[in-house]
Amino acid sequence: MKEKFGLKKLLAMRFFKTLAHPATDFLFFLAAATLPFENLFFAPSSGWATVTPLILFLYAILNLHYLRPHLPLIKKIFLFFLGFSILGTLTMFFFHGRFDDYIAAFVPLTLGFTCLLSFLEFYTKQGSKFKQKLNLLTSIIIASYLISLLIGLAEYFALKYNLPGISDALGFLFKRNYLAKNRVQFFFTEPSFIGMHLFGILLPLFLLTKRHALLFLIVLYSYSAILFGAGVRIILDIFLIAIILSFYYLRKVKDKLFIPLGIVAIILFITSVSAVNGRFHKIFFGFLNSPEISLDCELEENQNTEECLALLRKSGINSDGSFASRVFRIKSTVFGYAKSPIGFLTGYGLGNSIHPARLGHAQAKKDYKSSYMKEVNDLANPEYHDDSISYCLYTRIISEFGIFALLLGLFFLYNLARKSTLDYKYHYLLILLYLYLQFESLSFYAIWLFIAIMYLSSSKRELNA
Structure with missing residues (x-):
């Protein structure tokens, strides 16, 4: 045979x-x-x-x-x-x-x-x-x-x-x-x-x-x-x-x-x-030099005041635009999964990882306090498209x-x-x-x-x- x-x-x-x-x-x-x-x-x-x-x-x-x-x-x-x-x-x-x-x-x-x-x-x-x-x-x-x-x-x-x-x-x-x-x-x-x-x-x-x-x-x-x-x-x-x-x-x-x-x-x-490294110090230890403020920035109604925004931008994720925008992209994608759980199970399409990021954009933007807005605004633009959306392989595969x-x-x-x-x-x-x-x-x-x-x-x- x-x-x-x-x-x-x-x-x-x-x-x-x-x-x-x-x-x-x-x-x-x-x-x-x-x-x-x-x-x-x-x-x-x-x-x-x-x-x-x-x-x-x-x-x-x-x-x-x-x-x-x-x-x-x-x-x-x-x-x-x-x-x-x-x-x-x-x-x-x-x-x-x-x-x-x-x-x-x-x-x-x-x-x-x-x-x-x-x-x-x-x-x-x-x-x-x-x-x-x-x-x-x-x-x-x-x-x-x-x-x-x-x-x-x-x-x-x-x-x-x-x-x-x-x-x-x-x-x-x-x-x-x-x-x-x-x-x-x-x-x-x-x-x-x-x-x-x-x-x-x-x-x-x-x-x-x-x-x-x-x-x-x-x-x-x-x-x-x-x-x-x-x-x-x-x-x-x-x-x-x-x-x-x-x-x-x-x-x-x-x-x-x-x-x-x-x-x-x-x-x-x-x-x-x-x-x-100034950027590292600012993100992780910037709070050590935080000034006294008159408002309670833990309260939601105070978080968008100039005084609280200035405090939030002195340390943590929002103090560094590059770091903040990366976290924002991941958060907007995850929030997008919650808005369209079917896509979370099946994916939103090959090359379409921007779809869940746009779905969760508005919700993620509420927590975004950094002064760097370019990448945040880009994602909201319907004409904008990019093959690197969340900078995370796991969310890209899911998306x-x-x-x-x-x-x-x-x-x-x-x-x-x-x-x-x-x-x-x-x-x-x-x-x-x-x-x-x-x-x-x-x-x-x-x-x-x-x-x-x-x-x-x-x-x-x-x-x-």
């Missing part, structure tokens, strides 16, 4: 084998080299201005031959996205989404999926040489991030000592220029993306390879980002991820002094950061595919971690879940790197690193 012709046999054909020439590995190494340089002026998107996923897409297409051992995993993920994309198409029409946003929503799904394919193909293609090639890949990544760190140092000096030549040269290269806002951004699209790179890419690579140069780079980058005043999110990232990692290393350290020393270290970290898609996705990630033989698997999962609380693009590498590492380190396979 003849063997049934399937996808595995198709990918084994000479055509696909010829495409997967060893020379195509250059593309994978090129992608690694471009990881931190995601803000180039010629990048196709301004939301996340990067060319790296496009390079990985090309590598994945050329090396489909090496996907054969991983087809069971690939089929599961493909069917998941296919099923919910069909649902998202139906709900997009039902909730009157924009067709251009619908088409655009397929881009991050496609680039993210092919990002995973490229990781699996590279692993299979290298065979017994994988460890050697991984070390080379890691060295390229270290060198690239060191260069971007030096660029950040140049930005810091340009802003501190008013050096327009450096600022203008970098501004010419950048797709989005935060130097004009007196903020160091290294070579990232936004300063808030720093943590995604440090803890979504470099940290997993360190845990996998144990290359101490990576750990040094993470610490140096973290310190520099805080010193340069690059943003508030990186401080929160460092603080929370350090706590998660401390539980991992606590099991390995029997010295009882570890806990009190850890508490002292946390206190010193918060104190020192508050001293050098486009429904709550069941999110629950299935989380269960899939947990199940992958459960089958892995790595002792830090659950800590890694917690870090990943935290990172995507403030990031929503499915084309970013962190989640696909997690899937690849967990899958390849399962009890049936052993990641040779």
